[in-house]
Amino acid sequence: MMLNWTRRKILASAAAMTLALGVPAIAQDNQEIVIGGSIPLTGVFGFAGVGIEAGMQDYIKILNEEGGIDGRKVRLSYEDTGYKVDTSVAVFNKLTSQDEIHLYYGDSTGFAKTINPELDRRGTMIMAGASFASELNDPAKFPAQFLAGPDYTEMVSILLEFIAKEKPGATIMLVNSDTEFGRDPIAKTKERASALGLEVVGEIITPPTAVDVSTEVLKLRRARPDYAIFHGYILAPLPEFMNQAKQLGLETKFMGTFWSMDSSIWADVGEAANGFMGVMPYRYYYDTEAAPMLDKIREMRPQYQSTAYTQGFLTAMLLTEAAKRTLAAGQELNAKNLKASLNTIKDFDTGGLIGVPISIPGNSIPVGRIYQYDAAAKQMKPASDWISVQE
Structure with a gap:
């Protein structure tokens, strides 16, 4: 016991000495x-x-x-x-x-x-x-x-770049959750869409986990946009939107951002999820x-x-x-x-x-790729090359 106490005292003294000399106690x-x-x-x-x-x-x-x-x-x-x-x-x-x-x-x-x-x-x-x-x-x-x-604005800009190339002059409906996260890119999305010759024909705002979206789907039906971009959600209410839209015969293509793009969250949605697209900054685990x-x-x-x-x-x-x-x-x-x-x-x-x-160059990595969900394979498949929106 005395030996242990003496050793601790010596170590403490050594540490104090190194600090006094301005030398770190540990290299x-x-x-x-x-x-x-x-x-x-x-x-x-x-x-x-x-x-x-x-x-x-x-x-x-x-x-x-x-x-x-x-x-x-x-x-x-x-x-x-x-x-x-x-x-x-x-x-x-x-x-x-x-x-x-x-x-x-x-x-x-x-x-x-x-x-x-x-x-x-x-x-x-x-x-x-x-x-x-x-x-x-x-x-x-x-x-x-x-x-x-x-960032979220850059993610939507990547989607818009893809849309402008795939269907010049396309019409777009923005669907955003009623959260700070959801509203994040709305204003700049409109500016960027206009610059690319795309038309934002409306906005739909819902609670982040809305269950009944029938009224909102009717807005989609009236506008019949070429694309609907969802942001501020993980999964719900996207499947319900897509199911109802397809039942109404809409040909709108549905798109999302990062947190809606993990393929595992779509695995149980079934055929309604087929064709869902979105932006992903990374390759998927199963990419070949x-x-x-x-x-x-x-x-x-x-x-x-x-x-x-x-x-x-x-x-x-x-x-x-x-x-x-x-x-x-x-x-x-x-x-x-x-x-x-x-x-x-x-x-x-x-x-x-x-x-x-x-x-x-700053605080983000402004690059991503469009992937599209294949319901049969239960995987996201590449739908574009890598797109940079670095200014």
């Missing part, structure tokens, strides 16, 4: 690099959070097996938030008090906006997350944040085109992995790539240096997770 090269995470493993967004966490852990495993970053291992430190902003903030405060964290994953737009002043105040980390909110795609207002894909990183994922996880998994995987890749470039330049890991390093990413190969080399 920098031996420290872990910790990614913090406010991740929704339960609640309404739990289905996505489980995939996100798995994707992040798998990329970190691959990275650590290759030696980590500058000889330092990477670790994900996270807790469940239930997709609640106050819980997300509490998790952030807890995790950052336990570890030195320079990289962070947030669970929502609400959390990203709430925590932004604290990120600016600290100046120690960069953050990405589950949100693709257009508001976050502003380096002046959100200098320490980025999106691992196009050459993608070395997808091959690694399929070796690690032989069962289908969701698009949320891929989003988490790629986000971990980009966060750690920023850290890798910062340390390679001999710079301190802080928000300013990490974000500057992130913005040096140009023509970067994601191992085929995105089908073209990517660049991050």
Whole structure:
């Protein structure tokens, strides 16, 4: 017992001496690099959070097996938030008090906006997350944040580029959930559609999980648009819209954005889902085109992995790539240096997770591809080349 007490006293004295001399008690090269995470493993967004966490852990495993970053291992430190902003903030405060964290994953737009002043105040980390909110795609207002894909306005712009090429002069109905998420791209969609010679013939706003959409479908019937673009939903009420529209003989093509595009959520919808199209920033787990990183994922996880998994995987890749470039330049890991390093990413190969080399000139990756659901195969099939809307 006395020996243990004496040893602890010596270690404490040594630590105090190193701090007094300005020398870290642990060599920098031996420290872990910790990614913090406010991740929704339960609640309404739990289905996505489980995939996100798995994707992040798998990329970190691959990275650590290759030696980590500058000889330092990477670790994900996270807790469940239930997709609640106050819980997300509490998790952030807890995790950052336990570890030195320079990289962070947030669970929502609400959390990203709430925590932004604290990120600016600290100046120690960069953050990405589950949100693709257009508001976050502003380096002046959100200098320490980025999106691992196009923002919601850019997603709809990719859809509009596809429509303009497939059917010049097409008419479009916008269908959006009555949420901040749902209303996000409406104004800029109208501007972009007009610039491309497309006509927005109306808007339909519904609760995010509306059940009875018969009145809204009648609006579609009167307008008979060539395309209807849904945004702000995951699944409901899209199948009901599509079922009723087809029963009425409408030939409208239905389209969606990222969170409506995982093929597994359409598997039980049946024939009504056939032909549904939307924008996806990443390749699907089952894509057959050459993608070395997808091959690694399929070796690690032989069962289908969701698009949320891929989003988490790629986000971990980009966060750690920023850290890798910062340390390679001999710079301190802080928000300013990490974000500057992130913005040096140009023509970067994601191992085929995105089908073209990517660049991050600001806060987003403004590229995506149109996929179309094949009900018989229960898969999303490519319907376009990769489309960039980078200005």
